[in-house]
Amino acid sequence: MNEIFELHKKGKISVENKINIDNSQTLAKVYTPGVAQVVKHINQNKESVKEYTIIGNTVGMFTDGTAVLGLGNMGPEAAMPVMEGKAMIYKSFADINAYPLLLNTTDVDRIVDAITVLSPSFSLIHLEDISAPNCFEIFDKLVNKVNIPVFHDDQFGTAIIVLAGLINAMKISNRKPETSSVVINGAGAAGLAIARLLYAYGFKQITLCDSKGIIHRNRTDLNRYKLEVLELTKNQDNAGNLADAVVGKDIFVGVSVGGALKPSMIETMNDEPIIFALANPDPEILPSDLPSTFNGIIATGRSDFPNQINNAIGYPGFVKAILENNIKNIELKHFIQAAKGIASVLSESELKKDYIIPDVFNKNVVPSILASFKK
Amino acid sequence: MNEIFELHKKGKISVENKINIDNSQTLAKVYTPGVAQVVKHINQNKESVKEYTIIGNTVGMFTDGTAVLGLGNMGPEAAMPVMEGKAMIYKSFADINAYPLLLNTTDVDRIVDAITVLSPSFSLIHLEDISAPNCFEIFDKLVNKVNIPVFHDDQFGTAIIVLAGLINAMKISNRKPETSSVVINGAGAAGLAIARLLYAYGFKQITLCDSKGIIHRNRTDLNRYKLEVLELTKNQDNAGNLADAVVGKDIFVGVSVGGALKPSMIETMNDEPIIFALANPDPEILPSDLPSTFNGIIATGRSDFPNQINNAIGYPGFVKAILENNIKNIELKHFIQAAKGIASVLSESELKKDYIIPDVFNKNVVPSILASFKK
Numbered sequence: 170m171n172e173i174f175e176l177h178k179k180g181k182i183s184v185e186n187k188i189n190i191d192n193s194q195t196l197a198k199v200y201t202p203g204v205a206q207v208v209k210h211i212n213q214n215k216e217s218v219k220e221y222t223i224i225g226n227t228v229g230m231f232t233d234g235t236a237v238l239g240l241g242n243m244g245p246e247a248a249m250p251v252m253e254g255k256a257m258i259y260k261s262f263a264d265i266n267a268y269p270l271l272l273n274t275t276d277v278d279r280i281v282d283a284i285t286v287l288s289p290s291f292s293l294i295h296l297e298d299i300s301a302p303n304c305f306e307i308f309d310k311l312v313n314k315v316n317i318p319v320f321h322d323d324q325f326g327t328a329i330i331v332l333a334g335l336i337n338a339m340k341i342s343n344r345k346p347e348t349s350s351v352v353i354n355g356a357g358a359a360g361l362a363i364a365r366l367l368y369a370y371g372f373k374q375i376t377l378c379d380s381k382g383i384i385h386r387n388r389t390d391l392n393r394y395k396l397e398v399l400e401l402t403k404n405q406d407n408a409g410n411l412a413d414a415v416v417g418k419d420i421f422v423g424v425s426v427g428g429a430l431k432p433s434m435i436e437t438m439n440d441e442p443i444i445f446a447l448a449n450p451d452p453e454i455l456p457s458d459l460p461s462t463f464n465g466i467i468a469t470g471r472s473d474f475p476n477q478i479n480n481a482i483g484y485p486g487f488v489k490a491i492l493e494n495n496i497k498n499i500e501l502k503h504f505i506q507a508a509k510g511i512a513s514v515l516s517e518s519e520l521k522k523d524y525i526i527p528d529v530f531n532k533n534v535v536p537s538i539l540a541s542f543k544k
Numbered sequence: 545m546n547e548i549f550e551l552h553k554k555g556k557i558s559v560e561n562k563i564n565i566d567n568s569q570t571l572a573k574v575y576t577p578g579v580a581q582v583v584k585h586i587n588q589n590k591e592s593v594k595e596y597t598i599i600g601n602t603v604g605m606f607t608d609g610t611a612v613l614g615l616g617n618m619g620p621e622a623a624m625p626v627m628e629g630k631a632m633i634y635k636s637f638a639d640i641n642a643y644p645l646l647l648n649t650t651d652v653d654r655i656v657d658a659i660t661v662l663s664p665s666f667s668l669i670h671l672e673d674i675s676a677p678n679c680f681e682i683f684d685k686l687v688n689k690v691n692i693p694v695f696h697d698d699q700f701g702t703a704i705i706v707l708a709g710l711i712n713a714m715k716i717s718n719r720k721p722e723t724s725s726v727v728i729n730g731a732g733a734a735g736l737a738i739a740r741l742l743y744a745y746g747f748k749q750i751t752l753c754d755s756k757g758i759i760h761r762n763r764t765d766l767n768r769y770k771l772e773v774l775e776l777t778k779n780q781d782n783a784g785n786l787a788d789a790v791v792g793k794d795i796f797v798g799v800s801v802g803g804a805l806k807p808s809m810i811e812t813m814n815d816e817p818i819i820f821a822l823a824n825p826d827p828e829i830l831p832s833d834l835p836s837t838f839n840g841i842i843a844t845g846r847s848d849f850p851n852q853i854n855n856a857i858g859y860p861g862f863v864k865a866i867l868e869n870n871i872k873n874i875e876l877k878h879f880i881q882a883a884k885g886i887a888s889v890l891s892e893s894e895l896k897k898d899y900i901i902p903d904v905f906n907k908n909v910v911p912s913i914l915a916s917f918k919k
Contacts, residue, residue: 177596195551220554221553224621249598472572
């Protein structure tokens with residue numbers, strides 16, 4: 170068996186006791202009869218459940234397995250190794266308990282009701298690897314039903330890191346968001362969230378593309394989530410394909426499919442373009458395939474190239490900030506705070522075209538996000 | 545703050561990583577890109593999810609908080625310290641991961657659907673602290689909907705230990721089940737399960753009482769669960785109160801309320817009676833209140849008296865046996881196997897009137913239950 174399977178045997182996480190129960194005195198405190206004191210206290214002071222149980226520092230992670238990595242609909246069981254990996258990252262980087270839960274249905278209302286019924290068990294709901302547009306509908310319904318924050322990492326977890334990377338890339342190329350133009354290729358969970366977040370941050374020239382080309386007002390095949398973002402970005406009139414979209418633009422953000430961005434397209438962009446080719450494992454363009462004249466910045470989702478745009482940099486610290494600040498409704502401003510916190514880990518003197526984002530193991534990321542929430 | 549609250553701060557369990565992720569080589573194996581190999585493997589071999597994730601050794605524990613300890617309906621949040629305590633016992637005594645989940649509804653169908661939707665996350669569903677008769681309906685519906693075993697500790701977890709204790713108490717008093725008469729006081733989750741299990745084991749003379757007295761065929765206030773057990777035990781004709789019920793009987797099992805069994809009632813029972821006074825924290829009769837002529841055996845649910853009948857002795861090993869033997873449908877014979885396994889931990893020479901059941905910390909209990917499943 171190879172080492173990867175060996176490491177996965179019987180799972181990568183476990184539920185452990187914080188106190189040893191090897192004698193009856195301790196057992197009588199953590200279980201009956203002693204535990205009854207704590208039960209009665211919480212019954213009278215419901216909020217104290219966060220103080221005296223695991224709940225205050227615990228995230229429930231839910232997936233139906235319909236959009237696992239770049240592999241598509243693999244089913245809930247096959248999603249579990251990814252869920253455990255994300256739980257490990259929560260623990261290792263932010264000391265948060267995350268418990269992975271699999272949903273054996275793709276029915277939106279059953280998923281929403283199951284998570285709602287379970288919601289007292291957690292301080293935050295983390296949705297993961299649920300395909301669009303179901304993920305939007307589940308999110309919108311859940312937010313109205315549960316009393317705790319809801320976070321879909323594939324949407325805004327990705328958007329946070331993209332914005333963090335762009336903030337630093339724009340410092341290097343001396344750009345301002347108001348005067349920079351962006352093409353986002355891919356209008357699923359990540360693409361639509363990136364569009365919303367960049368708009369909220371100050372980017373006003375945003376062109377959104379999907380597999381059929383530019384999203385514009387005369388298309389009749391758009392779901393309501395794409396229409397909402399189209400309305401928001403007000404870029405409603407231009408038709409065309411991706412090659413048309415990128416002409417004269419400053420920034421390309423790809424969350425689509427490998428090879429979608431051709432070298433010839435990059436040559437039509439503005440000088441010193443910023444290319445975020447985030448399709449995984451095969452980016453929209455490989456760094457080795459860039460035009461020889463390329464003088465801009467490229468980032469991918471891969472660890473074997475510089476500038477890795479990796480959700481793992483963002484969600485542990487972001488969720489820790491939400492929990493520590495007792496935020497019930499997550500707003501766009503919170504994602505912006507997190508992105509600024511991540512970007513500011515690198516000082517201006519450290520920034521280079523191949524070093525725009527801190528490494529996933531950088532110990533300053535989580536404290537910097539937490540600090541940005543205090544401002 | 546007292547020590548009990550101190551021990552409960554931020555919870556008594558945590559989700560921990562089995563592998564350290566402090567370098568990119570390891571991260572690339574337990575998360576992307578390496579994890580994709582395991583995802584694809586499970587997608588093609590669904591059963592292997594038990595081999596390569598936490599699921600194979602994990603129990604989902606669910607409560608709505610309607611019957612917490614002897615305290616009644618405390619709500620789901622207040623049930624959490626007990627749930628964590630039970631999870632600790634799973635871990636410490638049987639090395640099983642148990643994750644506690646709270647249900648914010650008492651609606652049977654919503655509970656059943658939520659647990660069904662979540663069921664791929666676990667190898668066994670453990671229901672806990674759900675009041676009767678809802679617990680019966682939830683159990684019956686769940687068993688037909690999920691592909692994994694369902695266990696309600698307040699029913700058969702208790703029944704296993706009662707039977708284990710009775711097996712040994714009867715050895716001491718030289719009784720056989722077929723010729724011994726039993727009164728069970730309390731016809732909730734525990735009482736009805738005890739009646740079913742004792743009947744299956746060979747006790748045929750069983751009288752069941754609830755707060756209104758003997759359960760008999762002319763009563764019009766019986767729910768269908770009590771009626772089913774009445775039908776089973778065929779003891780349908782005698783009316784009367786608890787005092788009437790115990791006259792000339794061998795065994796009393798109380799899962800009712802403190803003080804229900806008077807010393808004068810015990811004096812009407814057969815010689816060397818067996819009294820299991822399991823109401824907690826106040827038993828049906830305190831050992832110190834027994835008649836001066838008492839020459840039988842008494843057991844309680846309390847750790848400060850001999851012969852503690854404690855679920856914690858049974859459920860960890862029982863559930864481990866179910867998981868290890870890959871049993872999908874739990875049957876009465878499995879509870880009997882577990883009870884025999886527990887009883888046989890004490891050799892005949894060790895047995896005494898005040899030592900009929902192994903201590904909760906006895907390391908031989910779990911192996912003995914596992915061995916009894918191999919027979």
